[in-house]
Each structure stands twice: as structure tokens, then as C-alpha cells.
Amino acid sequence: MKIDGKKLTQFNEKCGLIKDYITSIIKDSLNHLWIATLSNGLFKFDGEKFYHFTEKEGVCNFITDMTINEKGEIWLAHYLDTFNIKTLIKPGISMFDGINYYPFTEKEGFINKQSNSIYSDKNDIIWIGSQNGIYKINKNQLFKFTIENGL
Numbered sequence: 001m002k003i004d005g006k007k008l009t010q011f012n013e014k015c016g017l018i019k020d021y022i023t024s025i026i027k028d029s030l031n032h033l034w035i036a037t038l039s040n041g042l043f044k045f046d047g048e049k050f051y052h053f054t055e056k057e058g059v060c061n062f063i064t065d066m067t068i069n070e071k072g073e074i075w076l077a078h079y080l081d082t083f084n085i086k087t088l089i090k091p092g093i094s095m096f097d098g099i100n101y102y103p104f105t106e107k108e109g110f111i112n113k114q115s116n117s118i119y120s121d122k123n124d125i126i127w128i129g130s131q132n133g134i135y136k137i138n139k140n141q142l143f144k145f146t147i148e149n150g151l
Contacts, residue, residue, distance in 0.1 A: 024066045026074070034074055036063035042076070042096065058101035060094060069120040073097050077115035077128060093118065093128055093135075108142060110135065 021038040028034065035043040041054035041061045053059040062079035069075065074096045092115040094103040104110040117129035126137040133146035 023064055026066060026068050028068055028074075029072055034066065034068070036066045036076065038062060038064070038079065042066075042074075044098075053096070059096060060103075064115060065117045067118050067120040067126070069126065070124050075118050075120060075126050077118040079114060092130060093126075104137075104142070110142060 022035055023038050024036040026034050031047065033045040035045065037043070039061055041052065041059050042063060044051040044053070055061050060076060060078045063076050064079050065077040067075050076094050076096060078092055078094065092104070092110055094101055096102075115128050115130045119127045121127065123138075128135040128137075133144055136143045136145070
């Protein structure tokens, strides 16, 4: 829905927005709205039209939260045991630059399969809340904070 002070506009399937549980909405520097869903991937609304990104494009369908950093990269937190069909990997977080999708996996040190929340701070550090603690990505380095190391 959109309210401009005088008029209420409802967006639905007819407009290109699939009916689903919406988990997060953010706005980028071009004033595009990005809409994350719990089972139908990611939508971009440019003010006129909806664009849909799913596993076909490499974006995880089960998104629990998202944030945008200073570079305009969209960081996605994913739900348990979701996977990218193209590469058969199970990321818990990923970055989408509007064109390409970059999952973070065990190869990068991210061993959690469920991320519940994600945040980009003013220093461009990405914080991830998960079932196994808190992760932080700073300058492409991954750090994990758990009960074992003082969380």
C-alpha cells in the first residue's frame, strides 16, 4: 500500500507484486523500493513497475530480512535450509548488487543456515543475527560472536 496524503494505493498481483508474507522493505539511492518476501524472493518497484527476482535469477526465495549499505549493495538474510538452485549451495546470507547474487557460505566461513536479521551500520559493517550468534562482515572479513567467545 502507498499513501500520499490524499490517496491510498494498494499493490497486488495485478500490479506484479505476488501475494506473500513481506518481511522487509527498503529504499535505495534511486528511490526504488526493494521488497523481501518469505517465499517468493525479492521485488524491486521503480515507481511504475515491479521487477521480480527469484531462484531463477540466483536470489534466494526465502528472505527473512534485508539492508542496504553505502555502496548500494542489498544484503539479504535467509531462512533455514534454503538454497540457490544454480549452484546447490546453502547460504544464510547473500549480497545482491541489482544484477548479480553473491552468497556467503561455509567456504567464506559462514556456517549458519538461518539468519534472522541483518543491518548495515554507518561504517559499512554488516551485522547478522542468527540462531548461532552474531556475525559481522567488515572489509570482506567475517567475524563470529557466540556465547563461547563472550556474547
